[in-house]
Amino acid sequence: xNTKVSIAGVELKxxxxxxxxxxxxxxxxxxFVDLSLLGAVxxxxxxxxxxxxxxxxxxxxxYGGMMNAIGLQNPGIDTFCERDIPFLKTKDTKIIVNVCGxxxxxxxxxxxxxxxxPVDLLEINVSCPNVKEGGIAFGQNPKALYDITKAVKAKxxxxxxxxLSPNVTDITxxxxxxxxxxxxxxxxxxxxxxxxxxxxxxxxxxANKTAGxxxxxxxxxxxxxxxxxxxxxxxxxxxxxxxxxAEDALEFIMAGATAVAVGTANFHNPYAxxxxxxxxxxxxxxxxxxxxxxxxxxxx
Numbered sequence: 278x279n280t281k282v283s284i285a286g287v288e289l290k291x292x293x294x295x296x297x298x299x300x301x302x303x304x305x306x307x308x309f310v311d312l313s314l315l316g317a318v319x320x321x322x323x324x325x326x327x328x329x330x331x332x333x334x335x336x337x338x339x340y341g342g343m344m345n346a347i348g349l350q351n352p353g354i355d356t357f358c359e360r361d362i363p364f365l366k367t368k369d370t371k372i373i374v375n376v377c378g379x380x381x382x383x384x385x386x387x388x389x390x391x392x393x394x395p396v397d398l399l400e401i402n403v404s405c406p407n408v409k410e411g412g413i414a415f416g417q418n419p420k421a422l423y424d425i426t427k428a429v430k431a432k433x434x435x436x437x438x439x440x441l442s443p444n445v446t447d448i449t450x451x452x453x454x455x456x457x458x459x460x461x462x463x464x465x466x467x468x469x470x471x472x473x474x475x476x477x478x479x480x481x482x483x484a485n486k487t488a489g490x491x492x493x494x495x496x497x498x499x500x501x502x503x504x505x506x507x508x509x510x511x512x513x514x515x516x517x518x519x520x521x522x523a524e525d526a527l528e529f530i531m532a533g534a535t536a537v538a539v540g541t542a543n544f545h546n547p548y549a550x551x552x553x554x555x556x557x558x559x560x561x562x563x564x565x566x567x568x569x570x571x572x573x574x575x576x577x
Contacts, residue, residue, distance in 0.1 A: 278558065279567065280557065282316070282536055284462050284513045284515065285461035285513060287371055287397045287398055287436065289317050289371055290370075291316040292316055292526070292534075292537055293315055293538075294316055294317040294537070295540065295550060296491075296517045296538040296539065297375035297400060297402065298321050298347065298349075299540040299544065300319070302320045302361035303318045304364055306543070310548065310550060310551055312365075313368045314554060315370050315550055315554070317371035317373050317398070318370050319373040319375055319400060319538060320361060322349040322375045323353070323375065323376055323377065323387060324349065324353060324354065324376075324377050324379075325378065325383050325387050325390075326353050327351065327356070328348065328349055328350055328353070328377075329350060330349065330351075331348030331484060331485045333484060335347050335483055335485065335488070336483070337482040339473055340494065341492055341494030342494040342519065342541060343491060344471055344473060344482070344483060344489065345468070345489055345491070346484070346485035346487065348485070349402070349405065351377075354387050354390050358390070358394060366395055373397065373400050374391055374399055375402055376391075376399055376400065376429075377402040380407070381428050384425060384429050385428055385429060391435070392432070392435075396435060398435055398462070400438040400464055401425070401438065402440050403425060403439060404442045404444075404468075414444070416451060417445055419453075419454040422439070422458070426439055426455050426458035427459060430461075436461035436462065437459075438462040439464070440463075440467055441465040442467045443466035443467060443468075443502055444467075444470050448505055452506040452510045453509060455512075456510045456511070460512060461512070461513075462514065463512050465499070465502055465503060465514065465517070466499045466517065468488075468489025468491045469490045469498065470490070471487065471489070472487050491519070493519040493541075495518045495519050496520070498518065499516065499518025499519060499529070500516075500518075500528050503516040503532045504533055508533065513535040514533060515534065515536045515538055516529035516532065516534030516536070517529075517537065517539075520538070520539050520542060520553070521539075521542040522556060523552070523556025525537075525553075526539075526553050527557065527572065530569070530573055531575050531576045532574070532576060533573065534573070539553060557569070
């Protein structure tokens with residue numbers, strides 16, 4: 278039975294990774310999960326300098342999921358290279374580094390810095406606010422997405438994965454812009470923008486007012502967007518959004534995702550990833566599927 282998949286020439290032993298920001302760099306989960314069982318570990322966002330993130334409160338529970346406005350708090354690229362990469366290299370898994378920035382030069386600086394580091398893929402988080410364009414995210418404007426993709430691709434030594442925001446009118450337009458600019462793969466979806474009000478305090482539940490909604494509630498939307506993008510471009514896709522069990526992961530794969538990232542589920546079930554890997558293998562055995570690649574995009 279073959280569970281190996283390939284993302285832009287990088288072979289993963291199975292199609293399961295984690296969603297950036299839900300797993301740190303794996304250290305927090307090391308006591309629960311044998312990281313070497315995962316196809317890849319996708320790190321928390323890394324910027325050129327440390328980011329403090331947003332004011333608290335910045336997490337709220339919501340029906341069928343959660344909301345977060347962490348603001349991509351991270352220790353910066355220097356600490357990441359000194360502490361996190363050496364840790365991950367002790368594990369038999371691929372390393373996907375999530376890169377964030379507030380300007381084109383921020384992204385390029387991190388990508389160049391990672392050029393000589395032993396990491397496998399770079400996931401570019403274009404849901405960051407573009408400070409030079411009045412705060413709109415890079416991933417909400419096709420031209421801005423094209424430009425940032427082209428700039429990053431020109432400097433990246435590893436294949437790049439553009440992480441698409443669902444907070445757009447037409448996700449396929451964004452996917453095509455990334456493909457045209459030279460992206461090697463895509464990941465989607467990032468969180469949906471939402472809001473919650475605490476009626477007891479008569480105040481926003483999250484200090485940032487709005488926050489990213491994730492978890493099972495967004496899964497049908499994510500599956501639909503993955504299907505649309507898979508049929509609009511020729512790039513491999515890492516699908517995500519509300520994956521909590523093997524059935525969820527298989528839905529994304531059948532819709533056209535080559536790999537699947539587990540996010541919010543990690544918070545309430547730290548064993549979610551390995552349970553999903555086992556569940557996929559059991560499904561393949563029960564249904565006579567010899568190669569996971571047979572299932573990718575099998576629903577048309």
